[in-house]
Amino acid sequence: ExxxxxxxxxxxxxxxxxxxxxxxxxxxxEYMSWYRQDPGLGLRQIYYSMNVEVTDKGDVPExxxxxxKEKRNxxxxxxxxxxxxxxxxxxxxxxxxxSNQPQHFGDGTRLSIL
Amino acid sequence: AQSVTQLGSHVSVSEGxxxxxxxxxxxxxxxxxxxYVQYPNQGLQLLLKYTSAATLVKGINGFEAEFKxxxxxxxxxxxxxHMSDAAEYFCAVNTEGFQKLVFGTGTRLLVSP
Numbered sequence: 124e125x126x127x128x129x130x131x132x133x134x135x136x137x138x139x140x141x142x143x144x145x146x147x148x149x150x151x152x153e154y155m156s157w158y159r160q161d162p163g164l165g166l167r168q169i170y171y172s173m174n175v176e177v178t179d180k181g182d183v184p185e186x187x188x189x190x191x192k193e194k195r196n197x198x199x200x201x202x203x204x205x206x207x208x209x210x211x212x213x214x215x216x217x218x219x220x221x222s223n224q225p226q227h228f229g230d231g232t233r234l235s236i237l
Numbered sequence: 238a239q240s241v242t243q244l245g246s247h248v249s250v251s252e253g254x255x256x257x258x259x260x261x262x263x264x265x266x267x268x269x270x271x272x273y274v275q276y277p278n279q280g281l282q283l284l285l286k287y288t289s290a291a292t293l294v295k296g297i298n299g300f301e302a303e304f305k306x307x308x309x310x311x312x313x314x315x316x317x318x319h320m321s322d323a324a325e326y327f328c329a330v331n332t333e334g335f336q337k338l339v340f341g342t343g344t345r346l347l348v349s350p
Contacts, residue, residue, distance in 0.1 A: 173335070
């Protein structure tokens, strides 16, 4: 089954404790992206990747890091999480970086940072 | 810069009634437009997309949307609501030459018996 898989689905942690949210897709997609969803703000892009070893900032990149060493994986790293990063996070992928193609989303990761 | 406005953070309808969710976009160039649906505890699923072919676009689950350039709108409709349609709906626009989706703030659809 074609899918985008995120882990963990839920995480409660404390300020300053480094964490990684993994994202993997099995569709051989070139483009991958991370979003955060907050009430009343919709989805905002954190980082994206056009292909392996090519990443760039989205609209809200502060406090986050990403890497794209393999085509299928695009982990999101919070080096020193803070309470304002409490949110619902989504990973998405698309066959290419062309703008007319829809994105496929994972089921989300709910992070709570105390 | 591109932007999307979804009027109404919540829309309530009765089962069997018409569903109308509004989306207006701002763009100086022809856009690509998408509607996504989010069920509780799930990710976003594509409902339909407009990519400059027919202006009336049919999607899954009986939904459709019409692209109206003169009104810069892409409203989502369904003739008869089902209880299973209760979810949050997001309109998104892309006008850049590459993937750069900009989402609206979402509309939660409530369906009562």
